[in-house]
Amino acid sequence: MKTSVAKSSLNSLTGKENAVADPDVYSRIYEAVLDHRLPPGTKLKEVPLAQFFGVTRGAIRKAFSQLAAMRIIELRPNRGAIVASPSVAESRDLFAARRTIEGSIAETLSRHITKAQVRQLSAMIKQEDTHYRRGETRAALKISVDFHRVLASMAGNTVLTDVLDQLVSRTPLVVLTYRDPAQNNACANTDHVEIVEALAAHDADRAVAAMTCHLCNLEGQLNLRDDAPPSELAAIFGLANATQQPALQ
Amino acid sequence: MKTSVAKSSLNSLTGKENAVADPDVYSRIYEAVLDHRLPPGTKLKEVPLAQFFGVTRGAIRKAFSQLAAMRIIELRPNRGAIVASPSVAESRDLFAARRTIEGSIAETLSRHITKAQVRQLSAMIKQEDTHYRRGETRAALKISVDFHRVLASMAGNTVLTDVLDQLVSRTPLVVLTYRDPAQNNACANTDHVEIVEALAAHDADRAVAAMTCHLCNLEGQLNLRDDAPPSELAAIFGLANATQQPALQ
């Protein structure tokens, strides 16, 4: 098979790292989860994945470890990995945490944002818009996520940037899990425009408000009612359900 | 040797976990780093550690992986692990991030804190104080750290709690690295009292101010001047220095 060939060529390209997952394996699983090709609750078996990617179980294991750190998958002792199914409470907490952190980032950045940075952000928004118009939802979504990452890195606090990266990475999974099918997610591209305008005007209050509002809008588009009385039970059921019919959804 | 005996008994107690480090190995290394028995820059070799702890290299490796995720150690491909030596900029960012997150936590908690929770926090402060009076600095420091963790969990946002846990865990390493020897670190126990009082009074603004002030005080006790012109060079030098003379510091 071309298993060993693919592997060795990959290694020479990327360089192996101690306890750091092969970035390709990591991102391929991550993308699959975000594409809903692997819906929440799906069991991830090591051997099939290793064979499919042409790597050893060890490589899969490392990727699992990092995906679990990002809360993209859940690692259960002796029982393998499943795609995470974030609860309603956890999803709400995630957005609340993002409001806190990104509010702070918007405030900081509004003080020392440069014109070049404003241009870069505007370019991202334009690109995002182009993808949306062409119906390339996935590409647009990716840029939309990157927009927040870039914003964080521009603010200059590396610790907050790292922390936010974890939160931003988890968000698409939440969105896909609780996206309201009735509601068309006209992703608030105008929100991003408003944020950049406020930043460019060096108006901290307005920037924070715009960011908070944007995140609230995003959360508001989701179906995050915990009305179901046995909420925990429902989560378990949904989880077991997905495990049994992973290919059907 | 009792290697295998110690290992199997440990396993039966803790239960092995997929890609999750043995908690004992993890915390023993963590404690050693925080005790400055392993100063920043120290090389951590797998085989000696494995022999010392009576576990296999695999167990050490998993612990490394998690310690690296917490930024307690740094993992360099093919070159092993060293104790992290946080830069001045990173340390400042860490405190800034904590102010953001813990400010939010204080604000949230000030709204729905219960009397029982106030009692619990007061008890922790009292215990911390007792340890300080007895000169048990290490025990006191541990409670002091836990105080912030408990505060976060009381606020109820699990995502923010997790995120803050990472930051809080890294803080002692920063403090030990940049502690000003001249300044006696009369750890601001009174700060904690003030925070709890503000929370108990349901005064959000005062609680946020108290928390921010506390973290600023903590940071202010450190020697975080980046006056050295080649700051990056200084970091590298300090790092290499520590690597070569790990036992002397």
Place this chain on the structure above:
DNA sequence: ATGGTTGATTTTGTGCACAATCTGAGTCAA
């Protein structure tokens, strides 16, 4: 039917041997 038990099969976890890589002392030439 329902609940519990057993055992074959699948899946995850781990130890070890070997491969790949790095380190540092030694050598030599400029």
Place this chain on the structure above:
DNA sequence: TTGACTCAGATTGTGCACAAAATCAACCAT
């Protein structure tokens, strides 16, 4: 002395075989 080169020893990375555990279906008793 400085710099480049080489090579032995030390250290990290990985694949595989085996061990441990969970799963699932079949079976039995109630």
